[in-house]
């Protein structure tokens with residue numbers, strides 16, 4: 051009779067015809083693709099709508115949209131972008147006068163805010179929602195449901211085995227499976243088990259988190275704001291947070307200037323250290339903060355370590371020097387300026403303008419004399435070269451500071467109402483002769499004084515440090531961060547999880563000399579529901595573990611009863627999972 | 642130390658170059674080795690590999706009582722994964738096997754020296770060796786090589802791909818040494834951040850694995866074309882590479898492993914960018930291309946999970962993803978100006 055046994059083992063024995071509801075072994079997960087719709091008459095427009103929706107939420111559409119999104123992001127790296135570097139955009143406009151208007155009209159310089167870019171991601175996320183809502187519903191249903199009943203013919207499944215030496219105790223098998231975190235249900239003489247729900251849970255979590263990320267970004271662009279400015283050291287240069295105080299600022303659509311949190315900031319000290327090569331090695335800005343009713347407090351921040359205030363963070367972007375110049379006019383009045391000079395290279399050579407519009411006033415009326423305004427244009431060197439030409443600093447720290455000044459007298463053109471740069475003289479005034487250069491340039495070291503032709507003088511007193519800062523608030527940040535973490539948490543099981551099912555069915559064992567009276571015939575079938583190369587191994591291990599004797603399966607290790615039975619149990623020669631045989635009868639159809 | 646590091650780089654490149662030559666020798670004699678024959682007949686190769694894996698993983702003694710349904714010779718049941726490598730037929734070519742083993746040994750040697758290059762560089766600079774593009778590329782390629790060796794250890798049948806891995810290493814390291822080389826300088830303060838270390842370490846690791854993943858992807862496309870009867874140049878290589886579905890599955894595994902890591906790396910970069918520049922995402926050229934790569938790889942994973950998309954199409958998307966990664970590595974540093982321009986090139 052053992053030959054008959056073997057027949058059953060290989061699964062080649064005669065079997066009842068109807069395979070009934072056995073699920074297709076094909077894996078690959080659900081798709082939004084063409085599923086035959088129920089036969090029902092729908093008015094054409096509705097049908098069209100429904101079909102478009104189905105098209106939109108299909109995986110193929112998602113793929114195309116993803117591809118378009120990638121493609122649409124490219125121009126942003128090729129063309130300068132307004133929100134990143136407006137100066138580069140302006141330069142591009144000058145260099146390509148023909149191309150610029152065309153590109154500008156189609157949003158080439160605001161790619162990530164352009165209608166076409168938005169359209170792609172709006173469609174993508176619509177498709178995403180349309181895709182996950184039904185899947186979410188199905189998954190919740192699947193989580194509540196018990197694993198489906200065993201198909202009639204277990205030998206048609208990708209994995210199949212017959213155990214002749216089992217005790218047929220489904221409850222014991224169920225316990226072994228439960229211990230391995232299978233979801234198990236026993237129905238009469240058969241047992242169904244399923245595992246790997248986490249894959250779909252992870253997948254849904256991942257896709258939902260994508261929506262969370264988008265919402266966070268949206269929130270940030272509606273309710274966030276930022277402003278950039280330059281802050282010279284000293285109490286006189288402190289600034290308070292309002293829109294006029296920023297050189298450049300941007301408010302979200304739902305923010306207006308009264309929403310900015312009140313605080314004031316003074317740069318007390320700035321320290322930069324440099325390597326002998328001139329490369330910076332550390333920065334530290336120390337500020338005095340006044341916020342709300344709190345007493346003013348000192349706070350330090352640095353690059354990579356911003357100052358976190360209530361409702362805003364302050365980031366250190368750059369630094370430089372502001373030379374202090376004292377001008378003494380014809381009336382003997384002295385005025386001091388500490389305007390920042392902008393750095394133009396790594397050794398912090400800086401250029402800028404110190405303007406004195408309110409000097410040489412009429413001693414009687416106090417009125418401005420438009421022809422006797424004074425300004426100095428110049429270069430500042432933290433470490434001036436030892437000998438001329440004085441055009442470049444040789445080291446970024448102040449080892450041998452000097453300022454190279456060019457003096458101008460005349461009308462500065464400040465009253466014309468034309469906004470000009472505070473770092474440059476108005477060249478129109480110079481070329482029209484209303485503003486005249488006086489003498490040649492002059493190099494001044496700290497404490498040195500230069501007397502001009504009219505007896506007035508300018509003294510280089512010293513320098514103050516300045517920093518450039520960005521003050522920002524983004525309420526969406528936290529949502530984006532949390533969503534990103536969830537996204538990652540969901541991604542892992544989504545990629546590495548595997549859904550699979552296994553069924554056991556007990557039938558009375560044929561009378562057989564090699565088996566004990568208690569034994570019965572147990573048939574096992576396994577179905578991987580997603581592509582899973584290791585399923586055969588897992589199946590074999592499971593089958594071994596669910597045997598009453600301890601045949602290497604760890605599932606039986608701590609089960610005392612199994613130990614007793616071990617001696618009685620027949621030795622190999624009974625059944626073994628036929629799946630372990632290469633090219634076995636049920637080998638085909640995996641994957 | 643710095644000079645030592647530079648000299649070791651030369652040794653590393655030489656090591657990989659020799660490994661490449663040995664692989665090429667094995668390749669040339671390969672027709673007579675088992676791999677060559679197995680590869681030429683995909684069905685047979687698959688059975689052998691399947692048997693090897695099954696016997697190694699199933700940990701159960703073969704009791705002989707079960708039906709041995711072995712197509713071909715009876716040797717199949719006892720084949721372990723390593724046996725597949727050894728020629729068993731009469732027409733064995735010891736020279737090819739020797740060359741192949743030498744190639745692997747040289748790769749290991751190269752990797753050890755490669756590590757030494759990184760360590761000495763790091764010691765000399767007193768920081769992690771990820772401060773500029775030169776160092777970054779050294780790290781990425783090192784991860785690639787280690788990944789390759791791990792893979793080889795687990796799947797010795799893939800040894801033939803070594804030629805392409807070694808070729809890629811030699812090319813990339815030569816570019817690193819000749820074009821991107823910069824003397825050691827410490828990090829500028831903007832790069833001196835905990836998150837920066839996390840960001841660059843994970844980016845380098847995931848890029849290394851994605852780099853490695855492109856090898857089976859391209860090989861799969863070649864092999865697939867070969868199986869369809871194409872015999873013109875790149876496809877003619879298909880005669881000597883592992884079976885198409887082995888390559889395809891490997892491609893997926895590597896990408897599935899690297900994708901979450903890459904995702905994490907981009908996120909770590911965003912956290913760092915928030916601290917350094919005040920915004921977590923600002924469409925800087927590097928960020929743009931990381932976004933593009935991420936979307937393309939997500940597209941690959943989708944395409945592969947969609948039954949209606951053919952596997953070669955999906956694999957092409959993976960190759961496209963690889964190209965976008967290269968664009969980010971070289972193109973962005975060289976062509977575009979942005980906050981990330983710390984490559985050290987002027």
Ligand code: HEM
Nearest residue numbers: 078079082107108109112177178181260544545939942946
């Ligand atoms: C914002 C755009 C999207 C991104 C970045 C994205 C990304 C991903 C990633 C990374 C995976 C993991 C791959 C895997 O599990 O094998 C995945 C899986 C999946 N996505 Fe998306 N996805 C997006 C939109 C969509 C949309 C619109 C749909 C619906 C049509 C969709 C349906 C799916 C499905 C069904 C899976 C599971 C595939 C499987 O069975 O393994 N996704 N997605």
